[in-house]
Amino acid sequence: MTSYTLDVYMPVIILMAFAIGLVLISVFVAQILRPFKPNALKEQAYECGEEPVGTAWSNFNVRFYVVSLIFIVFDVEGALMFPVASIYRKFVEIGEGAVLVGSLLVFISVLVVGIVYCWAKGDLDWVRSFQLSDEQINQLKGIEEKA
Amino acid sequence: MSPSVNEYVNQFEIHQKLVAMVSDFLGFDASGLMAFLVFAVTAFAIVNVMALIGGLGTYAERKISADIQLRQGPNRVGPYGILQFLADGVKMIMKETIYPAQADRALFNLAPVLALLGVFATLAVVPFSSGFTLANLNVGVFYLIGVGSLVGVAVFLGGYAANSKWSMLGGMRGASQIISYEVPVTITTLSIVLLAGGLSFGHFVENQGGFPHEWFIFHNPFTFIGFFVFFVGMLAETNRAPFDLPEAESELVSGYHTEYTGMRFGLFALAEYIEVFVLCGVAVAAFLGGYKVPFDLGNGVIFVEKLGLPAIIGKNIGQVLQLGSFVTKTLALYYVVIWVRWTFPRIRVDQVMTICWKYLTPIALFNLIGVVFWMYAFDNQSLWEILSHLGGGSHGGHH
Numbered sequence: 001m002t003s004y005t006l007d008v009y010m011p012v013i014i015l016m017a018f019a020i021g022l023v024l025i026s027v028f029v030a031q032i033l034r035p036f037k038p039n040a041l042k043e044q045a046y047e048c049g050e051e052p053v054g055t056a057w058s059n060f061n062v063r064f065y066v067v068s069l070i071f072i073v074f075d076v077e078g079a080l081m082f083p084v085a086s087i088y089r090k091f092v093e094i095g096e097g098a099v100l101v102g103s104l105l106v107f108i109s110v111l112v113v114g115i116v117y118c119w120a121k122g123d124l125d126w127v128r129s130f131q132l133s134d135e136q137i138n139q140l141k142g143i144e145e146k147a
Numbered sequence: 148m149s150p151s152v153n154e155y156v157n158q159f160e161i162h163q164k165l166v167a168m169v170s171d172f173l174g175f176d177a178s179g180l181m182a183f184l185v186f187a188v189t190a191f192a193i194v195n196v197m198a199l200i201g202g203l204g205t206y207a208e209r210k211i212s213a214d215i216q217l218r219q220g221p222n223r224v225g226p227y228g229i230l231q232f233l234a235d236g237v238k239m240i241m242k243e244t245i246y247p248a249q250a251d252r253a254l255f256n257l258a259p260v261l262a263l264l265g266v267f268a269t270l271a272v273v274p275f276s277s278g279f280t281l282a283n284l285n286v287g288v289f290y291l292i293g294v295g296s297l298v299g300v301a302v303f304l305g306g307y308a309a310n311s312k313w314s315m316l317g318g319m320r321g322a323s324q325i326i327s328y329e330v331p332v333t334i335t336t337l338s339i340v341l342l343a344g345g346l347s348f349g350h351f352v353e354n355q356g357g358f359p360h361e362w363f364i365f366h367n368p369f370t371f372i373g374f375f376v377f378f379v380g381m382l383a384e385t386n387r388a389p390f391d392l393p394e395a396e397s398e399l400v401s402g403y404h405t406e407y408t409g410m411r412f413g414l415f416a417l418a419e420y421i422e423v424f425v426l427c428g429v430a431v432a433a434f435l436g437g438y439k440v441p442f443d444l445g446n447g448v449i450f451v452e453k454l455g456l457p458a459i460i461g462k463n464i465g466q467v468l469q470l471g472s473f474v475t476k477t478l479a480l481y482y483v484v485i486w487v488r489w490t491f492p493r494i495r496v497d498q499v500m501t502i503c504w505k506y507l508t509p510i511a512l513f514n515l516i517g518v519v520f521w522m523y524a525f526d527n528q529s530l531w532e533i534l535s536h537l538g539g540g541s542h543g544g545h546h
Contacts, residue, residue, distance in 0.1 A: 008151065010183065011271045011281035014190045019267035022194070023260045023414060030240045030410040043248035045311035046405055055249060056315040057307075064323045067500065071326040074508075078333040082289055082346060085337050088519070089344030089527065097523045104519050111334075111512055115504070124504040126497030 066123050073114055081107045152189045153182045155278030155466075159459060189281060193270055197421050202232035204420035208485050215489045235413075242409035247309055250406065254308035258301045259411045262418035265297025266425065273428045274348040276438045276469035277446075278462075287347035288336055291429060292329070295384070298422060299325035302386070302393055305415065306403035317402025321393030324499055325384055331507035332380035335373045338511075338518040339363055339433045342370070352437030357444075357472075360531040364434040367530050369517035374434045376511050381426045383499070385419060388488035392496055427480040428473070435476050438469035 045052045084103055091100050118124050132140070156162050166181045173180075206221065206229060213220025221228035246252060269291050271281045284290050299322060306318015342363055343350040355362050364374045383390035394402030404415050431437060443449070450461035494502070525533055 008282045008284055011151075011186045011190055012268055014183075014187050015194065015267045015271050015281070016264055018190060018194045019263045020260060022198075023263055026240065026410050026414065030242075030244070034241055034409060035243050037243070038245065040248070042245050045247050045249060045309070046400065047312065048400070052311075056310050056312045060315075060319060064319050067323045067327055070504075071330060074330045075326075075333065078330070078337065079289075081337055082340065085340040086344065086346050088341050088522065092522050092527050101519060101523050105516070108512060108516055108519075115508060115512070119505070124500070126500045 063126060070114075070118055070123060074111065077107065077111050077114070151280055151283050152278060153185050156185050186281065189279075190270075193275075193281065194267065197267075197270060197424065198417065200424050201417045201420040202236065203229075204423065204481070205235065205416065206232050207481075208420075208488075211482070211485045212489045215486070239410050239413035244411065245406075245408045247311060247406050249310040251308045251310065254304055255406075256411075258305035258308060259407070259414040259418070261304060262298050262301035263414055265294055265301065266418045266422045268294045268297070269422075269425050272348055273425055274352055274432050274437055275428075275473055276466045277349075277352075278466050279470060280348070283347055283349045285345075285347050287345075287349070288340065288351070288429070288433070289346050292333060292336070295422070295425075296325070296329065298418065299329075299384075301415075301418070302403050305407065306393070309403075309406035311406050313400045313405040314403055317393045317395075317399045317405070320399075320496060321386060321403055324386070324390065324392060324503075327500060327503040328380040328383035328390075328507070331376050331503065331511040332384065334508070334511035334515055335377045335380070336433065338370060338373055338515045341515075341518050341522060342366060348432050348437070351432050352439060355436045355439055357436060357439040357441035359436070361439075361529070362434060362436040365530065367518065367521045369514040369521060370434065372510060373514045373518075374430070376507050376514065377430055377434065379502075380507060381430060382484065382487065383503070385423050385426060387423065387484055389491040389494050390499060391488075391493060392499060395493060397493075423484055424477065424481060427477045427484065430480060431473060431476045435480075436472075438473040440465075440468045440472045444468050 045056070081104070084100060084107065088097070088100050088104065091097050115124075162181075166178050169181060170176055170178070209231070210220040210228070212218075221231035224230040224234045246255065272284055272287050272291055274280045274283075302321035302325065303318045306314040306316075306321065309315075339351065340346060343354045345351075351363075359365060363370050365371065382388075386393050392402075393399075394404065396402075399405070404412055407415060444465060446462075446465050448461065448465075450456045450464050451458050454461075456464075528536075
């Protein structure tokens, strides 16, 4: 029986409490048993024996950002489709499937258009080559010559 | 439909008597308290069994890889080395914890907790059997996808907080990979939601049968392809080889957990192995018939009718059979996951993205459209039902 009250989420809270408890207990036990003798050399970031230069928190490849943007579009679309999808079977059973085929296809077509657009723009290529037009190449050459 | 473990226990007289007794003793209605206790005990059992499965997972991984590579594998601790995971656990507890000087201490400590939190929370909806489910949430699979993505946050946070270049690269790769493969997995799950007519795992499993031809994987050609899309996406979401780029040891030392030592590293590993089990369970529930047993043995009616057993015992035997069916299929899939890891070489980071966005996502979308039209055109029948009708109905589908 699927219940519609919040009581059914009690096991979730219990399990999360167990997860936190497991972490606390294991870390606490480890705290008692393990040695703890920090020194500057140990605390260095591991870079295969080289002296670390600078911090790791620096600018990063922009591809990761583009991927997360595409993901957000697709995931929200997917989330919005779940309600329609969950009642489709009932509509088919009473012979009214055609009503929902249309709306499902609208949803899916948005996704298809999205992926086609990203593909055409080249956002799905990880290594992206930029094809410069002849005009741009000439411009760049002009800048070089001036310098 | 399948109730949660509390409703299952409630149907036994002895439990009802116990609730009445406790109510008398405490002077108020104790059914809520007893429900809490039932959940807590069951959750405790599940957590312990899962931790054991996580530990044995590491053992199985090493033993199977040894088998594949013609080696011995662990064989010193206990018979056939089966206690190796306990020895590893003790070793991890004894190891010194090192905090990198430049790390963000709070986030560094938080990341393993988040990983374990996300994985344990998904255990609530895993349908072990029709009675042995902690919570048959009406948003079932949607909840699982949502909570499961906490692991992705943990991977990224672990990589970010350590402030090491290897960790950062691993964390970034992990985050982008996990969120990318979320898309084909979600779309494939949608096609199963269409077939099941609901989001809960109760809907998923109850609409399948015990025999392979009644499973959703063989419902129509689109779900057959969908299973493999789901499986590949699952491998990538759990960072399993050939998609283990976040922890690629030959290029990133150890990826997002390079700077983690001792028990915190162990918690990451534990979370990963349990997550693989959970996702294998989801694949089994969605495509491979879940806990269903052939000939409807699972509801236990046949034991009562044919063998004359009491109804309660018949029911419990049915539950055990269902549990066996579910666990057997899940562990078989777990074996395949390990087998894949030791068979295929790791792929490049650009290939990971190409496979996800240019192959799996379009295929998943095609499958979704296919399932929509299949259900509309054939009135929700599976391929087997259609074929058996064509054959004159002489050996009609099993129901």
